[in-house]
Amino acid sequence: MENKNLREEIIRRSGVNPLKCMRCGKCSGTCPAYDEMEYHPHQFVYMVETGDIEPLMNSKSLYKCLTCFACVDRCPRGVEPAKLIESVRLSVIRQQGNNHLNTDTIPDIIDEEMPQQAIVTALRKYNK
Amino acid sequence: MQRIGVFVCWCGSNIAGTVDVQAVAEALKTEPGVVFSTNYQYMCSQAGQDIMKQAIKEHNLTGVVVCSCSPRMHETTFRKTAAAAGLNPYMVEIANIREQCSWVHKDMPTGTEKAIILGKAAIAKVNLNTPLTPGESPVTKRALVIGGGIAGIQTALDIADAGFEVDIVEKKPTIGGKMAQIDKTFPTLDCAACILTPKMVDVAQNEKIRIFSYAEVTDVKGFVGNFTATIKKKARYVKEDVCTGCGICTEKCPQKKVPNEFNLGMDNRRAVYIPFAQAVPKVATIDPDHCTMLKTGKCGVCAKVCTAGAIDYTQKDEFIEENYGAIVVATGYNPISMDKFDEFAYNQSKDVITSLEYERLMNAAGPTAGKLLRPSDGKHPHTIVFVQCVGSRCSACDEKGKEYCSKICCMYTAKHAMLTRDKYPDTDVYVFYIDVRTPGKSFDEFYRRAVEDYGVHYIKGMVGKVMPEGDQLKVRASDLLANKQINIDADLVVLAAAIEPDKSARPLATMLTASMDTNDFFTEAHPKLRPVESPTAGVFLSGACQGPRDIPETVAQAGAAASKVIGLLAKDKLTCNPCVASSNEIMCNGCSSCANVCPYGAITYVEKEFRQPDRTTLVRRVASVNEAVCQGCGCCTVVCPSGAMDLKGFANNQIMSEVDAICK
Ligand SMILES: Cc1cc2nc3c(=O)[nH]c(=O)nc-3n(C[C@H](O)[C@H](O)[C@H](O)COP(=O)(O)OP(=O)(O)OC[C@H]3O[C@@H](n4cnc5c(N)ncnc54)[C@H](O)[C@@H]3O)c2cc1C
Numbered sequence: 001m002e003n004k005n006l007r008e009e010i011i012r013r014s015g016v017n018p019l020k021c022m023r024c025g026k027c028s029g030t031c032p033a034y035d036e037m038e039y040h041p042h043q044f045v046y047m048v049e050t051g052d053i054e055p056l057m058n059s060k061s062l063y064k065c066l067t068c069f070a071c072v073d074r075c076p077r078g079v080e081p082a083k084l085i086e087s088v089r090l091s092v093i094r095q096q097g098n099n100h101l102n103t104d105t106i107p108d109i110i111d112e113e114m115p116q117q118a119i120v121t122a123l124r125k126y127n128k
Numbered sequence: 129m130q131r132i133g134v135f136v137c138w139c140g141s142n143i144a145g146t147v148d149v150q151a152v153a154e155a156l157k158t159e160p161g162v163v164f165s166t167n168y169q170y171m172c173s174q175a176g177q178d179i180m181k182q183a184i185k186e187h188n189l190t191g192v193v194v195c196s197c198s199p200r201m202h203e204t205t206f207r208k209t210a211a212a213a214g215l216n217p218y219m220v221e222i223a224n225i226r227e228q229c230s231w232v233h234k235d236m237p238t239g240t241e242k243a244i245i246l247g248k249a250a251i252a253k254v255n256l257n258t259p260l261t262p263g264e265s266p267v268t269k270r271a272l273v274i275g276g277g278i279a280g281i282q283t284a285l286d287i288a289d290a291g292f293e294v295d296i297v298e299k300k301p302t303i304g305g306k307m308a309q310i311d312k313t314f315p316t317l318d319c320a321a322c323i324l325t326p327k328m329v330d331v332a333q334n335e336k337i338r339i340f341s342y343a344e345v346t347d348v349k350g351f352v353g354n355f356t357a358t359i360k361k362k363a364r365y366v367k368e369d370v371c372t373g374c375g376i377c378t379e380k381c382p383q384k385k386v387p388n389e390f391n392l393g394m395d396n397r398r399a400v401y402i403p404f405a406q407a408v409p410k411v412a413t414i415d416p417d418h419c420t421m422l423k424t425g426k427c428g429v430c431a432k433v434c435t436a437g438a439i440d441y442t443q444k445d446e447f448i449e450e451n452y453g454a455i456v457v458a459t460g461y462n463p464i465s466m467d468k469f470d471e472f473a474y475n476q477s478k479d480v481i482t483s484l485e486y487e488r489l490m491n492a493a494g495p496t497a498g499k500l501l502r503p504s505d506g507k508h509p510h511t512i513v514f515v516q517c518v519g520s521r522c523s524a525c526d527e528k529g530k531e532y533c534s535k536i537c538c539m540y541t542a543k544h545a546m547l548t549r550d551k552y553p554d555t556d557v558y559v560f561y562i563d564v565r566t567p568g569k570s571f572d573e574f575y576r577r578a579v580e581d582y583g584v585h586y587i588k589g590m591v592g593k594v595m596p597e598g599d600q601l602k603v604r605a606s607d608l609l610a611n612k613q614i615n616i617d618a619d620l621v622v623l624a625a626a627i628e629p630d631k632s633a634r635p636l637a638t639m640l641t642a643s644m645d646t647n648d649f650f651t652e653a654h655p656k657l658r659p660v661e662s663p664t665a666g667v668f669l670s671g672a673c674q675g676p677r678d679i680p681e682t683v684a685q686a687g688a689a690a691s692k693v694i695g696l697l698a699k700d701k702l703t704c705n706p707c708v709a710s711s712n713e714i715m716c717n718g719c720s721s722c723a724n725v726c727p728y729g730a731i732t733y734v735e736k737e738f739r740q741p742d743r744t745t746l747v748r749r750v751a752s753v754n755e756a757v758c759q760g761c762g763c764c765t766v767v768c769p770s771g772a773m774d775l776k777g778f779a780n781n782q783i784m785s786e787v788d789a790i791c792k
Pocket residue numbers: 274275276277278279280297298299300303304305306307310312313314315343344345458459460461462463483484485487536540543630632633636670671672673677678679680682
């Protein structure tokens with residue numbers, strides 16, 4: 001039941017509808033970080049869809065995603081796997097109970113061209 | 129006062145399950161005008177119809193209300209029944225107590241209450257019904273076929289075979305369509321030209337068929353049985369009736385670098401050209417965009433070498449008007465543009481090609497004379513990657529892809545892969561698929577043969593990226609069953625591009641007032657029961673203009689469309705729908721509101737003399753409805769500010785009395 005709530009939360013926060021996925025594998029066929037990952041983009045989508053969230057949250061794969069958005073750009077069904085990954089990452093972070101970022105330092109570190117999601121993700125990842 | 133009979137149908141348990149039919153019949157008995165009311169298990173059955181006929185005679189009924197299924201289902205049935213008993217068929221009204229009542233309600237009391245109300249409304253309407261008599265219009269016994277692909281060719285041949293004249297209007301210089309560009313055809317692998325060109329010759333030789341090639345339909349007026357089409361014959365600068373098709377001009381023209389569209393730009397043609405050896409009509413055409421004579425007035429080589437004297441640089445576009453009884457749309461399809469799919473590098477490398485280009489590469493009359501050579505360096509490719517579903521089943525990419533499955537690409541990709549392995553066993557052939565969809569006669573067997581007998585590597589997964597590097601293409605893809613990302617160094621990548629309707633289809637649909645779906649495929653009158661007719665009377669659909677389809681399906685549909693056309697042209701007169709608009713001349717103020725909204729162009733204005741009370745005459749402009757064109761949609765009645773426009777059978781007072789009956 002807890003998993004079901006977690007699943008709902010991850011889906012709601014990401015704005016992604018995993019049911020749109022037709023399991024073509026184009027996301028995984030395009031992901032530059034594929035070989036680093038234990039679970040791959042299309043598996044992410046499927047695991048969230050079926051509520052198999054625990055293994056995802058414990059996997060290093062979460063932090064291997066570059067947030068390059070290649071999968072988001074190329075997915076023929078508009079599923080946006082990277083947003084789902086980000087959402088799972090957030091769940092992990094929120095479970096740990098603290099935000100790794102001091103908001104005052106943000107302006108100094110960001111690069112103008114960086115996508116917003118990458119900024120948030122990268123800071124959470126490295127500012128341990 | 130009318131004498132109305134009410135017949136409440138049970139439709140087995142479909143209606144009787146949620147509506148107390150007995151109570152409905154009872155309740156309606158006391159409505160104004162009702163002299164007879166009954167219920168029966170199946171009103172549409174022979175026994176049910178007999179009950180109605182008998183009641184009409186016994187009770188001298190002047191009107192009938194059937195409380196049953198949708199009028200779309202059985203209105204015609206019950207009208208015929210009433211007519212057989214001597215009643216005007218337009219004195220029959222249906223109260224839909226199935227689709228709009230029993231099927232949407234769960235409990236008996238609500239269902240029954242609503243059924244009674246619907247019955248009352250229908251009774252109120254019948255009280256105001258007047259007998260209507262359908263008019264008649266003549267039929268021009270000739271057909272127009274727009275598009276000369278295999279669909280148009282087959283339809284024209286079948287119509288001509290029944291003895292009617294047919295004109296084919298084809299926008300390209302030759303008929304044949306995409307099938308002429310295909311090398312071999314699945315699932316039997318016969319050569320496309322061998323089965324197509326005899327049909328093209330039949331068309332050319334058939335006395336009943338005229339071909340307007342290099343021509344377009346620019347305007348259509350009229351209605352079923354009586355269309356008038358304007359055909360634009362584009363100037364080809366060659367006299368069609370004089371040119372012998374010898375081709376000498378196409379060999380001598382100094383303009384050699386014009387991309388050859390028949391081979392999809394993979395080789396060049398001259399400025400004067402005949403698209404391919406078996407073209408019909410076999411007549412040269414000068415391309416005004418590339419001919420130096422037409423552009424600068426200098427050259428004239430073709431006119432000098434043409435012994436027949438067919439070249440005419442002064443030719444102009446010509447417009448002709450022709451009358452037809454029926455029109456068949458057969459405008460086919462095109463592969464979508466690959467420009468926006470950057471990930472496949474189509475615009476970066478010549479060695480990334482579409483499947484239709486691959487057909488030309490395999491074809492003996494193609495740019496490589498049938499040898500499989502890479503477009504970039506003319507070398508023989510050893511590793512070939514085919515990608516299915518490129519731009520198909522793509523709901524995310526509005527402006528670049530299509531949400532539907534293109535239906536033909538699984539099969540032609542299997543064909544390409546198999547033929548490649550057969551002819552060049554030294555090649556490695558990979559096919560990336562999301563699903564393999566092969567639901568046709570001998571189709572799955574065909575695909576399995578590619579895998580089992582020809583060793584084609586089918587990989588479940590999609591190509592994510594193609595990167596040109598040196599003279600190779602690095603293909604990155606997923607292998608979902610192995611749960612791996614794989615990289616293949618390919619020599620050639622072939623994209624199974626989605627297909628879409630011809631760009632001219634939408635303006636054509638507007639011209640014909642034929643409807644289209646959101647993808648610009650023509651819509652059929654009924655997806656199951658009237659698949660080859662457009663909802664616009666007299667307009668029929670043939671081939672891939674209606675949706676993706678292969679040749680066997682196209683030919684079957686082409687024949688079906690022809691038989692519908694023949695059925696129409698065989699009639700001497702057509703009965704019109706009498707439920708059409710008519711304008712009350714006294715009330716009409718000639719404002720044009722109705723003509724502006726009429727989707728069928730049925731309304732014109734006439735000058736009429738009216739006698740004034742003081743005996744002088746006044747000439748006024750008033751609306752006049754062409755009853756044969758009017759489809760009875762009712763738009764005009766809604767916009768008429770003076771209430772002059774009314775619809776027979778759906779008159780304003782009838783509708784209002786129905787509303788009153790419901791609200792009472
Ligand atoms: C790569 C590839 C391989 C294929 N291989 C096979 C196969 O092996 N077996 C098989 O069964 N099917 C195959 N097909 C499918 C086949 O091509 C189609 O089923 C068939 O061509 C449909 O015929 P059509 O006449 O409806 O359309 P088209 O062939 O597209 O013909 C339409 C014609 O109408 C003309 N036209 C368009 N608009 C207008 C206009 N406004 N005015 C006048 N003329 C107009 C066009 O110029 C064209 O000549 C293949 C398709 C592709 C893309």
